Amino acid sequence: MSSRKDQNAAARLVREQIAAEKRRKRTLYISIAAVSALVIAGLIGWGVYASSKSGEFTAPRNTNSAGSGVVTGSGPVTVDEYVDFLCPHCKAFHDDYAAQIKQLADTGKITLVTHPVAYLDGASTNQYSTRSSAAAGCAADEGRFTEYADALFAAQPAEGTAGPSDDDLIALGKTVGLGDPFAQCVKDKKFVNWTDHVTTEAGKAGVSGTPTVLVNGKPVQATGPAIAAAVAAASGTGPTPTAS
Amino acid sequence: MSSWHRAQPWVSLVVRLALAGVFLTAGLLKVGDLAASGRAVNAYQILPYDAAMIFGAAQPFVEIALGLLLLVGLATRLAGWISAVMMVAFIAGISSAWARGLNIDCGCFSKGGVLPPGVTPNYVPELLRDAAFLAMAVFLIIYPLSRFSLDARLDQLSTTDEAFEEYDDDNGEDEPAAPAARQRRP
Structure with a gap:
């Protein structure tokens, strides 16, 4: 028979073991719960993103065969420009070099493909990037993309504010001769899904910022001289390589 | 300490x-x-x-x-x-x-x-x-x-007398281990 003191010590040991065991179990359950919470959070993100993607789209007239950009001119060298109508660098690029690039297209040197992407929807309070791009699609459908793009850049709102409303975009169209069919097109949000398509295709092409310029599929600095040099180099090499 | x-x-x-x-x-x-x-x-x-x-x-x-x-x-x-x-x-x-x-x-x-x-x-x-x-x-x-962590709070909850009570039959007598366990906690 052991003494009462020994019994107490043994009991304490058992209690401590039980407490340790409980603590281990609790830690396990909390860990499982924490990991589950993180996994669920990730799945929510995936779900939100997946549900925001739209499926079917109609491309406006005057776009390329992939429906990912608006075509101006029909020269042998392909120049892709990716712009967001809300992006300040794109406005600077447009203000400085649009005339020069348009001349290359007008003189039959290049096929200009403009991709009006909506990368900056987070930078306006009313998804101005998407709405201005979709409205530009309406303008392209009417054959007045270049004029409307000029007007959009001239009226560019500041980042972080509410951009012009759809009514404002329609009024802006009137100033460059876009009438009722254009107004109806903007109101119907006819090319919003097309904008989504343009944006997705740009992302797949590895374009992660605006403005981005590709000459025959190769990235070129977004300046007039750099583009002119790349176009000259591409034209000088005989048969035109296919743009990717 | x-x-x-x-x-x-x-x-x-x-x-x-x-x-x-x-x-x-x-x-x-x-x-x-x-x-x-x-x-x-x-x-x-x-x-x-x-x-x-x-x-x-x-x-x-x-x-x-x-x-x-x-x-x-x-x-x-x-x-x-x-x-x-x-x-x-x-x-x-x-x-x-x-x-x-x-x-x-x-x-x-x-x-x-x-x-x-x-x-x-x-x-x-x-x-x-x-x-x-x-x-x-x-x-x-x-x-x-x-x-001020939830971990410590949960630890505290489970190291009370009640947690020990269910394993013995002394009915509410103070557990020698409990105060010590409480003390140990940050």
């Missing part, structure tokens, strides 16, 4: 809240535009486009959830491990972008993307910052016990 022993739970508290702030800020800045976050991941050119978009959409939510775990101090050691793994991944990603000469914004606390022409990225401060966050995460792995 050494002074470090007394101070450690307070230091852990500061580290835990700072790391929580880091993850909550990073997540909240990106959660408003998941497509942009996906493009920032895509800019690293590590994952294929679709995988990068999904990763980029999930990441801000995971960062916010991890930030909340750290904020309340639940599963602190595990949260420290996950933070450390994430920081190692970020450091690896930025280093790889640097090594391949990519001209990108890391997208750490922004939507990232390719930098405008003429802007040269400086990856060194970004790497040093992530290394500091990694050190904080490792500290929490080593010293997960902190003041």
Whole structure:
């Protein structure tokens, strides 16, 4: 028979073991719960993103065969420009070099493909990037993309504010001769899904910022001289390589 | 008790809240535009486009959830491990972008993307910052016990007399182990 003191010590040991065991179990359950919470959070993100993607789209007239950009001119060298109508660098690029690039297209040197992407929807309070791009699609459908793009850049709102409303975009169209069919097109949000398509295709092409310029599929600095040099180099090499 | 022993739970508290702030800020800045976050991941050119978009959409939510775990101090050691793994991944990603000469914004606390022409990225401060966050995460792995944490609160609840009572039959007599256990807790 052991003494009462020994019994107490043994009991304490058992209690401590039980407490340790409980603590281990609790830690396990909390860990499982924490990991589950993180996994669920990730799945929510995936779900939100997946549900925001739209499926079917109609491309406006005057776009390329992939429906990912608006075509101006029909020269042998392909120049892709990716712009967001809300992006300040794109406005600077447009203000400085649009005339020069348009001349290359007008003189039959290049096929200009403009991709009006909506990368900056987070930078306006009313998804101005998407709405201005979709409205530009309406303008392209009417054959007045270049004029409307000029007007959009001239009226560019500041980042972080509410951009012009759809009514404002329609009024802006009137100033460059876009009438009722254009107004109806903007109101119907006819090319919003097309904008989504343009944006997705740009992302797949590895374009992660605006403005981005590709000459025959190769990235070129977004300046007039750099583009002119790349176009000259591409034209000088005989048969035109296919743009990717 | 050494002074470090007394101070450690307070230091852990500061580290835990700072790391929580880091993850909550990073997540909240990106959660408003998941497509942009996906493009920032895509800019690293590590994952294929679709995988990068999904990763980029999930990441801000995971960062916010991890930030909340750290904020309340639940599963602190595990949260420290996950933070450390994430920081190692970020450091690896930025280093790889640097090594391949990519001209990108890391997208750490922004939507990232390719930098405008003429802007040269400086990856060194970004790497040093992530290394500091990694050190904080490792500290929490080593010293997960902190003041005002849910972990400590739960520990307290289970180390009361009641928890011991169910294993003996002395009916409410004070348990010798309980006060000691309570004392031990930070």
